[in-house]
Amino acid sequence: MAQTHDAPDGGIRGRFRAQVRSEVKQAALRQLAEGGPQALSINAIGKELGVSGPALYRYFASRDDLLTELVVDAYHDLATALAAATRRARRLSPPKRFRAFAGAYRDWANAEPHRYRLLFTAPLPGYDAQSDRLVTASREAMIVLLEVLTDLEPENSKRDVNPLDDQLDRWSRSRDLADIPPSLALRAIITWSRLHGLVSLEIEGNFASMGLDPELLFDAEVTAILSPQT
Amino acid sequence: MAQTHDAPDGGIRGRFRAQVRSEVKQAALRQLAEGGPQALSINAIGKELGVSGPALYRYFASRDDLLTELVVDAYHDLATALAAATRRARRLSPPKRFRAFAGAYRDWANAEPHRYRLLFTAPLPGYDAQSDRLVTASREAMIVLLEVLTDLEPENSKRDVNPLDDQLDRWSRSRDLADIPPSLALRAIITWSRLHGLVSLEIEGNFASMGLDPELLFDAEVTAILSPQT
């Protein structure tokens, strides 16, 4: 066998392996935070860990492999943050719970903009977003959003059969999101898109350079989302 | 004088200079289209133009300088496309004119996703979005959007004095966008954000990996934008 790169076997060997992998990822995140994805250097990580460059290739197949790992972790962390915020607001009214969800989304992106960028931007060369690992990783976050939106409009079964319905239905089924009416799925995707639009512009500094307070803009948009026309 | 890097003086020298700069940028766009920003290599461009690597440093101060140039060009091209589409739809009703605007926005992003990414993502290391050149470059596109929205709701002077109004006012004044009511400015920014949200997710392949037709999602969002609740 040439190299494994994963699969800890529970033994002492595997434990050590997981530990090193974790330390590498932490160092990688530090480097990512200052200087973006292109500042992430295998050599520099090795130096930071007191080890020589090529040693890390025992743990990650390539630089891109390491980045992909970070993406998966980021998805998971984001989903965890969203679930925690939603859970904290579980006694509040559905609109306020949605505000909590949206706020947590924005807060997470602002706290770690480099990781947020990693999620929704494609810094990798032959990066394909339909990779199974990434699809699975993003599922958690979508589930939280769907829950919050379900509470928001319990029985909004507006039935304008458009061609999207079939696609939305197939999508929710393929993700094991049982029993999602197409209208809710559409609402979730549009909501996600709107939150992402504002947040992504904010973390790139577009609003700061306009002299606008991103939080106020965000509040305005969340209010708009909460009071749709139909 | 060490190096100039720009300022063609109209003479033969300057003409040649501009020509070479243009050819370099074209080659850069080709490389950008396949492999993203990190595939853009000064050396490779030189090879493509039948010239040795460091020669290009006579024309661009650095790789980042070249990228910034591409960003400015892209802003201008996008604004031109938006203005052209709007102008083509000038005899249609304001809602249809807005649809034309939004469609042109999406079409441009899909036609050249790498350039769109260049605009709203920060692939550069010490990249600052408040650079004067970029602010100026984005102004054109915003003007077109403001025009379309103005026709859409001629006298929607809803006056809920919120703290954003001051900021929005200062922003429009600082950009020489004379006489923009804050409510319109807010509407423009939110609209931009929504379009960007969908388009950016689309060009990263997020909808394709969901089995959803981006155009239908886009139509749904444009319809929602056209019929606000208030």
Add this chain to the structure above:
DNA sequence: TCCCTGTTGTTAGATGCTCTAACGAGAGCT
């Protein structure tokens, strides 16, 4: 307990990149 084997880390090197420096050669401008 001892040895085999797989894992780990090391250096050397191939290849590519950006960018600087020093040096010719030629064409524009006066």
Add this chain to the structure above:
DNA sequence: AGCTCTCGTTAGAGCATCTAACAACAGGGA
């Protein structure tokens, strides 16, 4: 017609990813 400025060249420093070959060591079965 000659001065000068600009252009393109090579050489090289420095850093990157990643492969290859080699040394050392510790885990686990005999």
